[in-house]
Amino acid sequence: MFDYFLQQLIFALAIGAIYGLIALGYTMVYGVMRLINFAHGEFFMLGPYIYTFLFSGLLGLGGLAPVLDSAIAIVASFVIVGLLGVAIERFAYRPLRAYGRLAPMLSALGMSIVLQSAVRVTVGPQPVHFPAIVESTPIDALGGMVTTVQLGILAAAVLLMVGLALFVNGTRLGIWIRAASESWTTSSLLGIRVNRAVSLVFFIGPGLGAMAGIMYASYYGIMQPTMGSVIGLKAFTAAILGGIGSIPGAMLGGFLLGAIEVFGTAFLPILSFGYIGTEYRDVFAFAVLILVLLFKPAGLLGETVSEETTVAKKDY
């Protein structure tokens, strides 16, 4: 029983970390722009595709150890998807900013379709194999139920989150992002180039999303063009649960949602005497979404967003 619990716990942490990484993108973008970036799930999907393309290319060239090929491809995927995020904000969202909050959001929905279709057309709609980054072997020390891939995902995700926290709290660029999230008007009066803070957020958010996608594809060993849709919605739920706009909230929300989902799914069949099976897994996330919206719309760590900020943004 304990082994089973440990296995589920590691699974919950790994999947929760992935939700958390994606949720960070939703929450940071919402923070600086009050925009729900409906295209965000597609950055998650693009990560593994771009990684695989680069990795096979580098491997084909030879000359480097495969580990290095892999490392280069990971970093390059972050950068490429990040730059794509910057470009999409610049050309698909920014020009619509003057027309209220709905217009960029509709544009985001459109971008989601564009990106997903682009992969569908170029690579194909069917699921394809994702090359393993780390060989998946059970770790004997942990009862043989936990794999190297699971631990690798957890470690990488925590590293990225700590890095982000240090960046946002300890650097001038990070302070710019937090200042812009609080008020564009005040930030601009202080000499902060708000549009650069926005671009920075649109680099980091999609980049982290791509990393989460690579982790997810490593876990299941496959990828497909639609993989960002449901996961994207779940991560959005995690962001809402933690309090949209709050960076620690997104991390907390991700881990909490992972735990609710994994343990809920694991124990549901037992509790319901087998009537409700594990196929109900997706129900948990959306039940959480509805409950949070009903009873605590600001989320666990969220601050109520003042209308003043929104008005000030339009004004500016």
Added chain:
Amino acid sequence: MLKVAGLKAGYGRTQVLFGIDLEVRAGEIVTIIGANGAGKTSTLRSISGLTQIYSGEIEFKGRPIKGLPPEEITRLGLAHCPEGRQILQRLTVEENLLAGYIPGRGRSFDEIRTQVYDMFPILKERRNSLASRMSGGQQQMLAIGRSLMATPELLMLDEPSLGLAPKIINQIFEIIITLSKSGISLIVVEQNAAVALEIADYAYVIDAGRCSVEGGANNVLNDPDLKAAYLGA
């Protein structure tokens, strides 16, 4: 330092400034006084690029700045300490200072921070507190300190005494005099006209979006009509 000529501005279709002319010479303290709703804040906001300008000219250090975005105007050395302080509540005191720092203007962050902390010891004491936990007077000190992080040559203060106890108002005005002595030119917008006129060199009285009276601060202070209208005498 600053020249404003024929400034007309407003919010959408609501015009609130109907031709403001004003000038600030290097090293001067200029005060803008006038009743609530006269257009003092709108004047400062137009200069800073926040409020829409319909027509008119604004020159800072001989350079036209009309149409520049607010952040670029601040980066030229024209800082604006806004009405209501507008402290970033979710940042700590020191993070607010960091947010206001503009590199490349000849002074390091540490250097200006030390100066600000010497000026307002309470900010140093509470540098790691969330700004939202500070009292009104402390937030005003933080707002002024934060403006100084931009190494301004001209600093515009919008109602720095608003809502503060008399003792703290005195302290703030002492600081304004110190800043002026250190070579910063200042525009001080005040409803508290008596105090403002006492420290200012030159004064403009704004009434319903127009400049109704201007002159040396002493002359304005002793103007019998103004005494009746603004100084309650």
